Amino acid sequence: MYKIYSFLCVLYLMLMTSCISHKDIVYLQGDSKKEQGSVEQTSQKPYRVQSNDVISIKIKALDQKLVEMFNVSTTGASPTSADGLYFDGYTVDDHGNVRIPVLGEVAVLGLTLDEIRVKIEKQLLSDYFNKEADIFVIAKLAGLRYTINGEIVSPGTKSILQEKVTILEAIANSGDVTITGDRKDVVIVRQLPHGTEMYSVDLTSAAILKSPYYYIQPNDYIYVKPIKQKTWGFGTNGLQSFTTILSALTLVITTYLLINR
Structure with a gap:
């Protein structure tokens, strides 16, 4: 009877240490419902352009023919597709410049998208047009590109056509974190x-909503580590762990009985 009791205790302890807790897989947990409802996000600072960023710059006017020379498309891809934005966008070089048709080299390193828009509008009005032309400039990031790896359903380099992307959105776009x-x-x-x-x-903490890293930035690398249970080789849920442990113990007991037979 003592041996059976000891066996059950060992089995219980192994199950408790091998199972993945519910708290380990639930996002945005708080101490209470009141706290969960009162979490406030931190204000995100405007993103400042860095080297290797790809910017989409479109110039419009009342007479669109006047600005056709500035809006050159070099590919047959859709201008809103990731490929089209990459090839027809403007890549910030190592010196922090983008090369725009007619305008030439324009320094954009460290500027926000709004500052880039204003800078190009001023240069156009100063060198090529007057106010009556009603120049309108649109400057956007050509998709928010990031790389995600590790314990994720669909790892790899992704691109989302949004200016703001949270880390939860980035993970959801990659199929979510695996159970391990x-x-x-x-x-x-x-x-x-x-x-x-x-x-x-x-x-798993709702405090991430206040974190300055809640929003990812272009070219971020996200790595999801494996939990310890994965390296132990147990199952991903209670039933799988129980089956694995029971099979191992059965094998050990059977081997022991055969040797001492």
């Missing part, structure tokens, strides 16, 4: 003008 992914320690590697920085965020 560590949602409490997701790493973000970010390229900044002064170098590369690395951060860790907890997706």
Whole structure:
């Protein structure tokens, strides 16, 4: 009887340590419903353009023929597709410039998209047009590009045609974190003008809504670590873990009985 009791205790402890807790897989948890409802997001600072960013710049006027020379398309791809935006957009070079037809080199490094728009409008009005031409400039990021890897359903480099993307949206766009992914320690590697920085965020906590890393930036690298249970080789749920442990114990007991027979 003592041996049976000991066996059940060992089996219970192994199950408890191998199973993945419900709290480890639920996003945006809070201490109470009141706290969950009162979480406020931090205001996001305007993104400032960096080298290797791709910018979509479109110039419009009352007479569109006047600005056709500025809006050159080099591919047959849709102008709103990721491929079309990449090839027909303006890539910021290592010196922080973009090369626009007729205007030539325009310095944009460290500027916001709104500042780039105003700068191009002023240069057009100063050098080529007057106010009566009613020049209208649109400057956008040519999709928000990021790379996600690790315990994710669909890893790889992704591009979302939005100016603002949260880390939760980026993960959802990649098929969500697998059951064996560590949602409490997701790493973000970010390229900044002064170098590369690395951060860790907890997706299971509602406090992430206040984090400055809640919104991802272009060229971010997101890595989802595996939880310890994956390296142990147990199942991803209670039933699988129980089956695995029971099979292993059955094999051990059977081997022991055969040896001592």
